[in-house]
Amino acid sequence: MIEKIQHIGIAVADLEKAVSFYRDVLGLQFAGYEEVPDQKVKTAIFRVGETKIELLASTSPDGPIGRFIEKRGEGIHHICFAVGDIEEAIRRTKEKGGRMIDEEPRQGVEGTKVAFVHPRSAFGVLVEYAQEGGKEE
């Protein structure tokens, strides 16, 4: 049911500086910006083969990314797995004793539906599930 690593989320303090590093120094293929207002986050997305790197910058100090950087500094924030059916992934995780942050899927970037697994369940790693939308590129 987990199909691949959909993306890796990296928390950064300065999105423009981070974009120029990942694009110009590492040479990754920049795919665009997207803002997720209810998460108080602006993202920059890079394609890396089948998967993506998602840079995350807080649009407000009290957003989840702002709090993460304050506590733990910049760095890897979460790993996202692509799932075929997100309702099924949530149900199965709970059934097997995992703890979800999101009991219901919510809107992610690029038309995905997403839900987070609690990092206490996943040994300190914030895990995201994403069901890709109908939009194909």
Ligand code: ZN
């Ligand atoms: Zn993500």
